[in-house]
Structure formats: structure tokens, C-alpha cells
Amino acid sequence: MSCQDVLKNIHDYLDGELSASQAAEFESHLRQCDACRCEVDDLSWVRQTLAVKEHLPAAAEEQIWKHVHQRLGVVWWDWAYGLFDDIRTYWRDLDRITVWTRVSAVPVTLAFFVSILLQFPLVAIEEWTYPAFTMKRMPSSVFSEALVTQIQARHTPAEIDDIMSAAWKLPYEDSFTVLAQVTAEGHAEIEDVIEYPKSHDLLQAVDDTLRATQFQTAQNNTVKPLVIYSFQKIDVYSDQPGL
Amino acid sequence: MGELTGSFGSRIGFQESEDLVVRLREHDEQAFAEVFHLYKDLVYTLSVKLLSDKSEAMDVTQEVFLTLYRKINSFRGECSLKTWLYRVTLNQAANRNRWWRRRFLDRTESLSLGLKDNGQPVPDPVSNQPRPDRVAFAVEIQKALQEALDSLPFEQRAAVLLRDVQGLSYEEVAEVVGAEVGTVKSRIARGRERLKERLKAYREGADL
Numbered sequence: 001m002s003c004q005d006v007l008k009n010i011h012d013y014l015d016g017e018l019s020a021s022q023a024a025e026f027e028s029h030l031r032q033c034d035a036c037r038c039e040v041d042d043l044s045w046v047r048q049t050l051a052v053k054e055h056l057p058a059a060a061e062e063q064i065w066k067h068v069h070q071r072l073g074v075v076w077w078d079w080a081y082g083l084f085d086d087i088r089t090y091w092r093d094l095d096r097i098t099v100w101t102r103v104s105a106v107p108v109t110l111a112f113f114v115s116i117l118l119q120f121p122l123v124a125i126e127e128w129t130y131p132a133f134t135m136k137r138m139p140s141s142v143f144s145e146a147l148v149t150q151i152q153a154r155h156t157p158a159e160i161d162d163i164m165s166a167a168w169k170l171p172y173e174d175s176f177t178v179l180a181q182v183t184a185e186g187h188a189e190i191e192d193v194i195e196y197p198k199s200h201d202l203l204q205a206v207d208d209t210l211r212a213t214q215f216q217t218a219q220n221n222t223v224k225p226l227v228i229y230s231f232q233k234i235d236v237y238s239d240q241p242g243l
Numbered sequence: 244m245g246e247l248t249g250s251f252g253s254r255i256g257f258q259e260s261e262d263l264v265v266r267l268r269e270h271d272e273q274a275f276a277e278v279f280h281l282y283k284d285l286v287y288t289l290s291v292k293l294l295s296d297k298s299e300a301m302d303v304t305q306e307v308f309l310t311l312y313r314k315i316n317s318f319r320g321e322c323s324l325k326t327w328l329y330r331v332t333l334n335q336a337a338n339r340n341r342w343w344r345r346r347f348l349d350r351t352e353s354l355s356l357g358l359k360d361n362g363q364p365v366p367d368p369v370s371n372q373p374r375p376d377r378v379a380f381a382v383e384i385q386k387a388l389q390e391a392l393d394s395l396p397f398e399q400r401a402a403v404l405l406r407d408v409q410g411l412s413y414e415e416v417a418e419v420v421g422a423e424v425g426t427v428k429s430r431i432a433r434g435r436e437r438l439k440e441r442l443k444a445y446r447e448g449a450d451l
Contacts, residue, residue, distance in 0.1 A: 011432045046438050050407045056287040064305045
């Protein structure tokens, strides 16, 4: 038996798990090798030192027995304490990362977050905005989103599409809201700016776009249509600086 | 009840437990007292070495026997009563072994291994029994051992204590901690190696 074998089997030897022949071989090596004998001696010493038994002090024993005796048979307290103990064990096991608590932690966590989310009921956007308003969403990438709010009742879908495509082409990351009036010529002019964009150029570009767009509803003189033009664009065209 | 230690004691304990469990299920107080006297020292020794705090260990001992009374109906007899009690003890000790406790508890005070500031042994405040047999060096070694034990991960500490202090076989330890025998073996080996390293200085002193 080599030193390596001895070190490998050292704990089995100490615990008496080796067969008689293996143990004899082990011991014959120990007689020849000081280093291995030292190793075995050290570990046996640790075991002996550990093996000191404690005795429950008599006074404490009496006290514990008294406490235990007092609490025997008190049903509600047992039940409450048992529940507390189970919860405590559950949280402790989360800390110790045992498999079953890991698995059960998933639904518990999900249920927790769902219960929070349920406090905020989902409301369709049409329900809380004025019914005449509809929201149209541009086809967007993960990097960009454009929203155009329009008074649907006063424009044909084609007009709205025109405005939205014009807005979509604007090379800015910005937002604004303007109130525009359709003129007698069928174009539109900005009447009031409710929310200014950061860039003056963008406002100018929108104004140009509105002036260049031909609105079908201008033919109908009985109404003076309004355009509420709200635009939010988060996009970066690095290859198109400025207009 | 006399001192029942070692394999003889555990064998007696196992034989008795068949009848005891039936009586415990009926909440027979006499049976309960018998179990308490039979296993209190085993439970207390394991707790005190796991937690290195005598008052905590007493609390754990109390909780273990209360749990025995409360949950005896969930004990299905798949293992011996002793194994089950060890399992409950480990569970209770682990609950009290939270990281904040290990981190912030001042061990030199909580150990209460009978040392004054000047290193002289003092009588145990709970038992009031003098300890003439404890020389300063032995106390010092026990203190160092307890500190070394504290530095082990809980699983390793539990495995080493169950094997070397309680004298359980590898299979019994595996049953108590709910792990494979191979895992238990490696925990014991690693635990002992670390204890040996930590206690090297005392070992040299002990030879003198």
C-alpha cells in the first residue's frame, strides 16, 4: 500500500470500514512510514477531542421538563407554533437552496407578483381617452416607436396615413403636440403648439408637412376641422443628421 | 433511567421505541418522560456542539421534545425514533443557525465553556457543579475545537458530529441528514481535515 492509498483510505480506516486484510495492510504501512502515521495520529486525536460528551445540567433539565410539561396539551398554541416553525423552515431552506424549496419558490414568487399586478386592472386605451380619439401605432422596431393621435371622425384613413408616414420620416428623437386648422385650400396650418419639441427644425418640418398635405375634408365647408397632432418618436437616424 | 451510551444504549433505545411510539401516539406522559430521559443528553450534546451556545442548545433541546410531542403522529416509523430525533435536532439547530447569528454573535461570550477573562475555569452557572477535572489547557482545546467547528459549513459540521460524537454509522448519518452515503463520507472527511488543520497548534501542545 502506497502513501497515496493510505491517505485515500484514512477515514475508512478510522471508522473501521476497511476489511481485515486491508486494515492489516494499512497498519503495516503505518509501521514503516512516519508521515502517514503522523497523519493518522492527528486525525485520531481530533476524533478523540471531539468525542467529549456534554450532559444536560440537572437544573436545566428540570427547567426544560417543566416548560415542556406546561406546554403539553395546549392545542391552539401547538398549532400556531407548528405553523410558525414550518414557515421558518421553509425560509431557511430557501437560504440553503434545497431542490424542493427552489421548485416551490417559483410559483410562490409568481403568485406574489401576480397579486401585486392585479391591483392595477388593465384598461383599454379607448376607454379612458375621449371616445372620438383613437390611437394608431406605427410599425415599430425595438428601438423606435411612433404614436400619432388623431381625431378619427374628421379625417379619412388615407389622410391619417399620410400624416403618420410624414411623421415617421422625420429624423428626430423628440415629441410634441400641436393643434392645427385645415385651411380653405385643403392644407393645414399650425394654430397652437401645446407641447414644444426640443428641436425648432422639427416644428418647422411638421409645419411644412401639414402645409404640403392635401386634406380631403377641406372640401366640406360646413365644418372647420381641427387636427390634433401629437407625435412621439424615439429613434436615431445617424445617417440623416438634420433635415 | 441510567446512563445508556454507545451501541448498547442505542440498541436498547431502538428496541424500546416500538412500544414507546405507540404510547407516545396516545400522548402517554410516562412514555414521554422515558424518551426525554433516554435521549436528552444525546440531543443536548449535538445541539451544543452545533450551535456552540449552551443556552441556545437548551432551547433547542426543549423544542425538540415539544416537536416530538406535537408531531409524533407524523412519525411513520420508517427510521428509528433516535434517528428521527436527530433529524428534528438538526432542523431546529439549522433554524437557529442563520447567517446574522453566525455573523454578529460574540462567540467568546456565548461559548460559556467555563473560562474567566484570565483563563481560569469557573463553575458552570447553570449546573453549579464544580469542574475540577478541567484543566486550563483542556478547556482551551475545547474552546478552539468549538471555534474550528463553527468555521465548518453546517452540513459538514453536522456530519462530523453525528459520526464522531454520536457514533452513528455512515448509513445512519446519511439517513439523518437525508443525503447519499458517498456525500456523507466526503463531508466527514473534509470536515475532519479542516478541524485537523485548525487544531494543529493545539495538537503539538498536547504531545508535550
